[in-house]
Amino acid sequence: MEQFPQRQLFGGATSTIFPLRFEDVSRIREVPDHQEVFVDPARDESLIIELLEMKNELADNGSATWFMQDLATEQGAEDNIVTEQSGVFEAQGLGYRNMPSVITTATAQIAISKGRQGRDAQNLVKVYLANLRLKGVGTDVLITAYEPFFIHPSSESARSVGAGLTVPAAESGRTPMADVFKQVVAAFRVNDWNLFGAAAL
Template sequence: MATTTTRELFGGAITATTPTNLIDASDLRQVPDNQEVFLFPDSSVSIILEVLQRVDAQDNDSAIRFHFDSLAHDNSADSATVEAIVVLPNTRGDKTPSAVTLSGVQTVAKFNKSDRDQVRVLMGLYRIQEKPVDLVVTFNVPVRAQDKGAVDEDGWKQAQAHFEAFVRSLRIVDFGLFA
């Protein structure tokens, strides 16, 4: 696994463990203020951390499915399948909520091409109880792609390990971010 670092996100209001070699997408293009976006330099794997309006859901399972389905809609996915939902408890004792995680697959057409890409999606959801906020981290991992950015089985396992490190280490340092 690549060397990792504790990365400050949203000006240090949030920290998380990430590979040191990630490319900050804001160095390449405009990124909305409610997002942090990172790219892996050797594949098309991306990480997006978003501060979103809290969805009206009865439980964590419904909430993370809502965000996964919204992503599928935004991607114009032909299909979207949830494979697993697991809660990773925060055992550090700070006020960061436990992460609700989802693993799924979406089939999407990229750049109006007729062939479809298969993208594995790893998603983590932190529901901020005191504020109307859902904090969502998404790893998009192409496993079949028209370009050369798809990852093989080893790349998929590495992405899973990076995702696990990210969601387990994510710490909200300043809840004022969600004012």
């Protein structure tokens, strides 16, 4: 079974746990300051943690679904299907100045193209999304995990992963993405609230 070591994010201001097979993309290309991006090139799986100004107009119980729909629209994937949405739960250990933080999650199957490839090279991907709402610092933390389950033969991914249905993670000794995602979300911690300009709030 894979180890889940502590991984430092945003210069150590936040942290969580996930397997070492997920490599830091910032070592290869530039990543926006508000994002941390990790990929497992052997499986074309990826994890993205991003910090966004809180959308106060969104109700907590619909926020994860809203962000999922937004992601699907951005990808030009109109046929996204939200297969599951959680209720709203308090995020333990993430409250700030007596203001609780809450979490909601959603999952969907989306057709996504790699890079600038068109719709004729779309892969079918299961997407897991969590919205951690840090109300004390006015920040929406998005944790998004991508797990391709069908690679189009014309996709760039076919060269490294192979075309067709992907091999289940457990068959290759890796932790399934659903479990990786749960661990990333459950173990997410803020180590320095100054990351959010909290000292000024």
